[in-house]
Amino acid sequence: MPNSKSVPRDWLMYSEKSNSVFCFCCKLFTCHSLENINTSRLITTGCSKWQNLSQTLHSHETSLAHLNNFKQWVHLERALKSKRTIDQQQEKLFELEKQHWRAILERFIEIIKYLCKQCLPLRGKSDQLFVRNNGHFLQLVQLLAKFDVTMSSHLQKTLQKKSVHYMSIDVQNELIALLAKKIKEKILLLIQKAKYFSIILDCTPDISNTEQMTIIIRFVSTDNQVQIQEHFLGFIDIKDSTGEGLTNYIIEKIKEFNLDISNLRGQGYDNGANMKGKNNGLQRHILKY
Template identity: 45%
Template sequence: MDSSSDKNNMDASSDGNVSFWPDIFDPRNWDALDSKTIDILVENGPKRDLTIKKGRKDKNKRCFSSIFYTRVLPNGEKCDRDWLVYSRELDKVFCFCCKLFRKGHGKGHLPSEGFNDWAHISIRIREHETSAEHVLNMVTWYDLRLRLQKHQTINCVAQRQLEKEKDHWRKVLFRILLMVKFLAKHNLAFRGTNSTLYQDNNGNFLGLVEMLAEFDPIIQEHVRRITNNETHVHYLGHGIQNELIHLLASAIKSEIIKKIKEAKYFSIILDCSPDASHQEQMSLIIRYFNASSTFVSIEESFLGFLDVNDTTGQGLFDVLQEELRNLDLDIDDVRGQSYDNGANMKGKNNGVQRKLLDKNPRAFYS
C-alpha cells in the first residue's frame, strides 16, 4: 500500500462506528471485528509501514525482511503479496484475508496469532499462499472489496432501507412539529379528555393527525402502523407535545434576544398578578428598536412569567435582575422602565423604579 493508507486510517478511525479501536489496521485488533469494521478494512486493504525494511533480530540473529512482501513466480515475474502484513509491535507476520475470513482456528499461525519463525518463514509463506483455505479467503476478500466499491453489498441494501426509514421518521416529526406550531400560534387547546386516535373528545392535536391521514401519505402510513400495532413509538403523546412547545418557545426567545442585542438599548415593562394557584407571577415585556426587517419598527416582545416569592421592591428587582442576567442582557443598556401603579413597582424610594435607577440612572421611568 502507498502513503495514502495513512489517510484512509485517519478517515476510518474518525468513523463513529470504529472509534472503539485505537488502530483498526493493527493486526492485534483483528480478533473480534464487527461487520462495519471488516468492510472498512476490506475496502482499504491492509496497512504496511514501508519504512520497515527489517524487523528485530531474534536469538539466532534472524529477522523479518521486507523482501517477503514480494513473490517470485517460476517465470521470474514478481508480484506483491498484498495479503501479508508485518506487526512491528508483535514482531510477527499475519495473513490479512485469512485473519478476517477464516472459519474456526485456521491452519498454522499466519491466520491466527501470527508467525515469527524467521528461519522457516519462506517455506511457511509458500505453503500458505498455495493452500485451498487461503485461496478461498483471497477470493472472498477480492469479491467483497469489488462489491463494496460498486455499492452492491447486502449491507448496502440494509443501509438503504435504514435511510428510507430515517427519512420517514424525519418527515413524520416535521409534520408533528407543524401541527404543534399551528395550535400554539392560534392559541388553541391541544388535548381533550381522550388520548386515543379516532376516539371522541381526543382534542385538537389528534384531530389534526386524523385529518392529515385522509390525504397525506406520510401521516397515513404513520397512523396505519399505530393502529396495526406495528410501532409503539408514535410521538403523538402529551410528552412530545410539551417538548416541542418548549423547543419552539426556546427558538422564538433566542430570535427575540438576538434582535434586542442588535438594537443594544431597550426598555422593560413589568406587571405582577397571582395565578390560579395564588403564586405571584411577574410578566416581563421588552420594548426595543427592530432594524432587522425591511421596515424599521418599535416592537414589544413578551418573554415569560417570572415566579415571585418576595413582593417588596427589592425582591421584585432581584427577580428582574436575575432574569436579565439569564437572558444575557446588560442591565446598563436599559433606557426605559414602565410599571403599574403598585407602590412596590413605581415607588420613588423603595420601589423597583428606585432600585433600577440606583443601578442605572439612564433607565427613564414612565
C-alpha cells in the same frame, strides 16, 4: 526512503493520547497471528520506540497477517464506496425509516405551530384517536390523514401495532418546549443586534395563587425596516415581592438572556408600590445598576 522517495502508509495512525503509532487495518480486523512483540504493539498498546520504528514497521508491513488484513480493508473500503456491502439493504431500510419519522415529526410540528398561532389548546378530555373530545391536536392529525398518505399510513400502523407514535402528551409538551426555545433564541438575537432595549413588567397571581411576573422586552429593530417590537419572554415565579426582591429576579433574568443591563433605556410598570415606589420600588432599585 534513503533515495528521497516517499512511501505512503495509509494504514499507519498516530495516537496523541498514548503518543504511539498503530496499524489501523490490523486493529480493525483483529489479527491474532503475530510474529513478534514489536508487531503486536502496533495492534494492542501501540509502538512508541521511535529509534527502532523503521525496522518495526518494515517487519510488520511485510508480515502475512498484515497483508491479509490490509487486503480485507481495501475490499471493504471499495464495497462501501460502491454501496455493495452485505448490510446495504439494512442501511436502505434504516434510511427509509428515518425519512418516515422525520416527515411525521415535521407534520406534528406544523400542527402545533398552527394551534399556537391561533391560541387554541392542544388537548381535550381524551388522548385516544378517533374518539370525541380528544383535542385539537389529535383532531387535526386525523384530518390530515384523510388527505396525506404519510400520515394515513402512520395512523394505520399505530392502530395495528400499537407501537411508538409520538402523539403522546409528553411528546407534545417536548415539541412545544423546543419551539419556544428556538423562538426565544431568535428574539434574543434581535435584541442583542438592536443593543438598546426597554422592559415592561407586571405581577399577577395565576390560578394556583402563585405570584408571577411577566417580562416583555421592547426594542427598535432595523432588520428589514425600522420598527418598534415588543416580545413576551416568559413568566417569573415570585417568592419575594418586595422592590429589592423583584429587582434581583429581573437582574438574574437579564443575565440569563445574555443581555447587558447597561443598555436598558426604559422601564414600564403598573402602579403598585413595590413596582413604582419612589423609596423601595423596583424602579428605584434597578436604577442603581
